[in-house]
Amino acid sequence: MKSELFSHQARLEAALPAALKRLATTPGVYAALWCGSAARGEATPYSDLDFHALVTGDVRWRRNVVVDGVPVEVFHNPVRKVRAMFAAEDAATITMYAQGRAVLPHPDLDALMAEAQALSAAGPVPRPLSEAQRFNLIEEVMDCRGVVQQPTHALLALAVASRAVDRLYAVNGWWEVKRERWPADLAVKNPEVAQELNAVLVASEPDSRQAALETLITRLTGDLAYRDGGSEPQAVP
Template sequence: MKIDGSPHQTRLEAALPAVLKRIAATPGVYAALWCGSAARGEANVYSDLNFHALVTGDHRWRSNFVVDGVPVEVFHNPVRKVRAMFAAEDAATITMFAQGRAVLPHPDLDALMAEACALYAAGPTPRPVSPSTQFMLVDVVMDARASRQTPVHALTVMAALGPLVMRSLYAAGGWWDVKREHWLDDLEAKAPAVAQELRLVLGAATDDARQEAFEVLARRLTGQLEYTDGATEPEPVP
């Protein structure tokens, strides 16, 4: 199990035996997957230990604790819930199971890891930008234009960048979403032009430069920056 690496990696690995003992003692747990940056041998000073635990029964939960100064987070799920997240193309879950390491082995865990590897290799179903998302994109661009030369311009742009712009770009491209700290490296491999546009937004020295770069990214999704007619499908009111 040992992965040679930095002192931070070594510190986290040293806590593994005690952490696994605690996870294995949790009622219902019968298998565990070590996932995240430390499982890949990429830990830094701020890294924690992350696990997916398979449990018997009909409940799922999330727990966190600290062992020898190391923060630990554990996601507990029955197998059918993990497969439901696979079916929903939950990027985080599929990536964790595709890249993780079995530390409390079980055939159920082996099967899930194999399924995740196949799903990860195939990539998610591309999802075009919906009319409602296009409207929200245009709306936030207009809000950003209105806030130029005010202290909140950077906040307006950055607040929309992840949950709206980048998530939509990844969905439209048919790419598995990644954490924001990996956007640039990931996009350099997938779409260098998009990576460069994102770099301009993140590194802009002025509001005008930030706004211009932000609108370039938005146009990739909307094609234009004008309001158009649209509506969602009617839904029954409970």
Template sequence: MTDTAADPQARLEAALPAALERLRVTPGAYAALWCGSAARGEGNAHSDLDFHVLVSGDERWRANYVVEGVPVEAFHNPLRKVRAMFAAGQGDTITMYAEGRPVWPHPDLDALIAEARALHATGPEVRPLGQQARFRLVEEVMDARALAAAGDPLHVLVACRAAELAVEALFGARGWWKVKPQRWLGTLQDHEPEAAHDLHTLLTAPEAGARQVALEALTFRVTGDLTYHEGGSDPVPVP
């Protein structure tokens, strides 16, 4: 018998029937998709149970509660709203439906899963780095460089902030679906191992110099260089 106290994934799965019972008594609910890390079999001691729930009617809402000591988050949406989110290219929703596991089946849910998997396989539109976003990223990297040169301990914070901008820009420029930061390294390893190496080095290097070198290498992958380019926003009326 599995020790659910010692096995976080087993603990989450043990709470699944009680969570599903809570979903089944929700007014208007008629189907549920289990998604997130636990549904992928990657649950840890801090994971929760995530669900997308189909409901009849014209309302949508989010519910949070605890069953058998496990936190639960459930997103309730009518069928047409989910399809609208797909059409809008909401990567998080598409990914959840593409990777999720139906625990309260229904033909509508089956259709959404098939649609999401097709969209996920195609990938999102490429989102090139705009001028203002590029300027902000380069500025953050240069701020980090100055802190590294000065031996300032704040370099850790600023370098990680710049890395977040660089990773998000890389995902957009390469046409990859966005994922939570917890999945950045794994996703990068699958798509661009050299970028995964840069990010891992940045996160683990004990010295600011090595951290900064990794940050700049990661940034180069999306900007091509670290020079400032001329640009700006369009004028807007002042109220």
């Protein structure tokens, strides 16, 4: 397994010089960060090369190219746009700048990486579950109960579990990660949540899947009882 992972990693690293040469000749680019699974040394057969590039001027763009058979994705942004994404708590951007590797160094890039590392360590501002969000989760659980013996139950239950995990990250002040990394990430952040999510994912019977889903949702809602709530009145334009 280790040799297989190494071969995938080696394939991407072999394409890195050509990708950087192409990136460095892009008009406006003056710094670049290598990020993503390959930059972490965790490449799979489906990984690509990911870069964040700093550019002059006031425009931003995204570009996909293929270099030596390897897909390459580049996000081009001026410094002020990167800082705006930091301020908006854009988890993906903060994580990439915090964990990435400078491959076209520049003091601006050094500063952004340091800022991202500080933000990553601090975590996002926790966002408590609102009454409207609580109601919606309970309503979705009840919808799942209604189709527990139908083939669509698996689809609905997994969709609700996905939204619940998104809410758990927000409520606890955890930086979001890609969904394929949830089990490993949650195993570190909260092993009980990781086990509850896994129970939904691996359940072979609808009743056990529904029970696991309700356990996960109750972690957020406290119980599955409806209570009074609603939005504030809003003027109709």
